[in-house]
Amino acid sequence: MTKIDDVARLAGVSTATVSRALRGLPTVSAATRRRVLAAAEQLQYAVSPSASRLAGGRTGSVAVVVPRITRWFFGVVVEAVEDFLHEAGYDLLLHNLGGRERNRQRLLRTAALHKRVDAIMLVATPLRAAEMSALAALDLPGVTISSGTEVPGWPCVRIDDVAAARTATRHLLELGHRRIAHISGDPDDELAFSAHLDRRRGYQEALRAAGLRPDPALDVESSFDIDGGTRATEELLRRGDPPTAIFASCDEMAMGALTALREAGLRVPQDVSVIGIDDHALSGVLGLSTIAQPAAEQGRLAAKMLLDPLAGRSPEAGMSTTAAPVILPTRLVVRESTAPARAH
Template sequence: MGEKPTIRDVARRAGVAPSTVSRALSGTSYVAPETDERVRRAAAELAYPRPVRRPRGAQTVAALARFPSAWFFAEAVGGIERTLRAGGYHVLLHNVGDPAARAALPDERWGLAGLIVVASSFTPAEQARLEELAVPVAVVGGSWAGVPRVGIDDRAGAVAAVRHLVALGHREIALLAFDPDDFVGRATAEARRLGYLDALAEAGLEPNPDWVVATGHDAPAGARAVDRLLSGPRLPTALFAMSDEMALGALRTLRRAGIDVPGRVSVVGFDDQAVAEYADLTTIAQPAREQGERAAALLLESLAGVLDGVPDVDLPTRLVVRGTTGPPAV
């Protein structure tokens, strides 16, 4: 007996994305008639079983997030939960930042109505497992081909942060980056790294590899990054941190070392979480809760079978200038 056909087998035969197969067979959103017919023909030829829709009253949506207690994830999941609850759905939070949890990704036994992926990446094998659920999916941040997405332009946000520093006169700008070995968050880290490099190139500045320090995503990671910079031969005049948490850790270490901010070193974060205002932190603001709300609303449309197309929405970011940036010392 041959192997059981997968959703990717159907997608290959029909010449579409796996998410299109899911939408066509489950009837959760609009698919062009000719595409719908091609998918159904491929599924029939492969004897691929049509997904079984569960009663609405028993439906639950799983939210997959890396660091549920971190600011961005907590805000986004809060928006997701509020919107889905208003639509009559329960939310099950699954922490994919934990290796054991990643080994136990949702399967058909969970009885899910849908998935929302919050700023998390998956290996091809993991994504294939999730696609086999054949349920509607929406994404907050990150990307998933053929799936409704709401996020921000991380690259453009990083460009704005570094442009601000360049406009103040800085030419020696370091990047405090997320851990590149963290596969789950790689897409966000890479977009912000590219934005940093774009802004340097725009200003005619060469990046210094010693000033790109990747240590993690939180305040201790920011502190470790600054410790490393302090041990180097020359301290840059400005730091761009990929998160407010990293920026706050950097600020504490700089101040404990007696280094004036912004007199000697300027610092810019990314997020504009509530504590950023009280730390007087210059940062890039992003609407995390609204991203969750909008993605959940798209998922509700998909579950109701009224979603038109595959929306890809970028919400605006903005530079918030406070007291941690200023011109470099003469």
């Protein structure tokens, strides 16, 4: 392996100068820089990351923590973040909690992050007090995506979950529905993030605004995925007097609902309307009405907000670290799964 001394010798300069030239520092004359680059090129030199990290203190890596990479939102976010990070020359260390408590513990109670990364991105990962202080002890910059997962001093990118849920529910109300159920993820779940709670709030607000009283019998919690949607809907149907519409906290739950309704012999949307939140890649295929949220854009923006300060760039106006969360817009997408309520 060729190292920096080899390049220095060939270029006829010191290793300090090689280091500076290769990193593009301004304190190197054009001629010297040219010679160094030529020598490095000729020797196929590549800096040793370990040595550079030890000496320089920067790792050039970012940890990205997601609950489940297999779920639509997290996959899309990670894809956007990965692209942005690599474009900027950073490595991405992936941490997928996978719904396992031990994974959370491993992440924050062991040295999984200690001196391994320059910054942390937490996606929909709410922290307990002990975890929060472990994180604070790391003393790293970071950013969060999704509501209810804020970390003091870190910027946050998200949508307005309350508004999204309100819009979804209002869509059903405008179609004439009155018995509107809500299915969502279990807040006791280790992976719970309070987007659930916000979405429930939006649902209830919309009902009240229409003069309806939220009915606990029409509000079922399960896991925040396809199976959870199926189970929640089955439970809903077991309770008798089924709703004429279901607002699911996310598209994956809505998809589970579609399955359960079909199994129960109920037609969508003739018997029951269904709407979710996300605009999952398969929502179009399923004809699922939904509230679209910009997943890739949230990832890209969060990555930018994370790296700009590291690069010495000051955050853009409106993106200040201490400011309120950056809220990205959502929009109603009406497909075939929602239709007017039938007259009684």
